[in-house]
Structure formats: structure tokens, C-alpha cells
Amino acid sequence: MTAATETTADRERHCLIVEDEPVLADLLDDVMRDQGFLTTVFNTSEGVVPWVREEAPTVVLLDLMLPGTDGFSICQEIRRFSRVPLIMITARADEADRLRGLDLGADDYVCKPFHAAEVAARVRALLRRSIDWQNAAPGSPLQLDEACMEARWHGHSLDLTPVEFRLLRTLGKRPGQVYARAQLLDIVYVSGHVVSDRTIDSHVKNLRRKLLEITPGESPIESVYGVGYKFIG
Numbered sequence: 001m002t003a004a005t006e007t008t009a010d011r012e013r014h015c016l017i018v019e020d021e022p023v024l025a026d027l028l029d030d031v032m033r034d035q036g037f038l039t040t041v042f043n044t045s046e047g048v049v050p051w052v053r054e055e056a057p058t059v060v061l062l063d064l065m066l067p068g069t070d071g072f073s074i075c076q077e078i079r080r081f082s083r084v085p086l087i088m089i090t091a092r093a094d095e096a097d098r099l100r101g102l103d104l105g106a107d108d109y110v111c112k113p114f115h116a117a118e119v120a121a122r123v124r125a126l127l128r129r130s131i132d133w134q135n136a137a138p139g140s141p142l143q144l145d146e147a148c149m150e151a152r153w154h155g156h157s158l159d160l161t162p163v164e165f166r167l168l169r170t171l172g173k174r175p176g177q178v179y180a181r182a183q184l185l186d187i188v189y190v191s192g193h194v195v196s197d198r199t200i201d202s203h204v205k206n207l208r209r210k211l212l213e214i215t216p217g218e219s220p221i222e223s224v225y226g227v228g229y230k231f232i233g
């Protein structure tokens with residue numbers, strides 16, 4: 001592991017890079033530094049999870065194929081305590097792998113080979129989505145704190161991934177409005193990211209499960225046959 005010297009001002013712009021290929025790690029390191037981020041680089045999976053817990057980085061770039069624990073397992077462990085924006089970077093481009101990574105809580109999935117500048121742009125786009133605070137609607141049982149990416153349903157905190165948070169925020173702000181799957185894909189993922197409609201279905205399934213844990217039998221997300229979803233809470 002290598003790390004830059006951190007200052008207090010840097011703490012809000014800290015990018016963790018987990019990549020075992022030295023050339024790619026250096027490339028990502030250079031690009032993210034050019035974007036104004038403090039960077040920390042891990043070349044193996046060892047120590048990544050406790051480091052994230054302790055340091056709370058702004059964003060994580062996570063290789064999937066690593067010596068020791070793989071990126072899927074690391075992502076799953078991180079999501080047990082953190083909603084930090086997380087992008088998986090890997091040579092495994094199968095849709096099944098992408099869906100698995102997204103289901104485990106990744107916000108984006110970049111396949112090798114890639115342009116490092118594109119990764120930097122995706123990071124910026126993810127962070128732009130994590131601002132402001134407002135209720136989903138006046139009097140709504142759904143409340144959102146966008147600065148902290150936290151959501152409450154009937155006063156109970158929801159443990160959401162960043163993608164799930166953006167999905168709930170989009171649906172909840174306009175109760176009754178029907179969103180097509182393609183619309184939701186464009187909103188919750190960085191522009192240009194290619195995933196199938198199944199991805200949204202998977203996230204909605206996970207989101208419903210979490211809502212139902214608080215209000216059994218009362219899910220505010222309805223399916224609209226042949227189109228997509230709407231929020232009725």
C-alpha cells in the first residue's frame with residue numbers, strides 16, 4: 001500500500017484505489033490526483049475493509065480480481081457499514097458479474113481496458129449526485145438527507161446502497177409518476193454506462209425488501225406492467 005500525505009482540507013476529496021496491476025494503479029493514481037483528490041493505493045485486498053472503516057474515503061475504485069479476497073467480497077463487507085460511492089474496475093465483462101457487483105452495492109462497473117479520464121468523469125458524476133437535503137414530499141413518510149445519503153421510512157433509518165438511495169429519491173420525489181426502466185437507468189447510473197433492465201429490477205427488489213422490513217405488507221413501490229415503477233407512499 002502507498003499513501004499520500006493527508007491534510008485536513010483533503011479529507012473531503014480522498015480516493016481509495018484498490019488495483020493489483022501496478023501500471024493501472026499508477027495511471028488511476030495520476031488521473032485522480034490531477035482531479036484534486038488525495039489518493040491511497042492498495043495493491044492487494046489485505047487491510048482494505050478496516051482502512052475504509054477508519055478513514056471513510058470519498059470514493060472507492062475497486063478491482064474485482066485481487067490477490068486474496070476478491071472484489072465482490074470486499075464490496076459486500078464495505079456495504080455492511082458504509083455507503084461510500086464505489087466503482088468496480090475489472091476485466092470480467094459478463095453481465096452476470098456486473099449484476100452481481102451491482103447487487104452487492106457497487107454504484108458503477110468499468111470494464112478493462114478503459115480510459116482513466118473516463119473513470120475520473122464517472123467519479124465526478126457520482127459525487128455530484130450526493131448533494132442537497134430535502135424531504136421527498138411534504139408530509140411524506142419518506143425523508144431523505146442527500147448530503148449524508150441517508151433515508152428514513154416512517155421514521156426508521158434505511159440501510160441503502162448509493163444506487164438504492166438514488167432510486168428511492170427519484171421515485172419518492174414524484175409520487176404517482178410512472179418511470180420507465182430506461183429512465184431510471186439514466187438517472188441512477190452515470191451517463192454511458194451500459195446495463196440491462198434487469199439491473200433496475202434487481203435494485204427495486206432489494207429496495208422493496210428493506211422497506212417491507214419496516215412496514216410489513218406495505219411497499220410504496222408499485223410495478224407498472226410493461227413500463228416500469230411508481231412510488232405510492
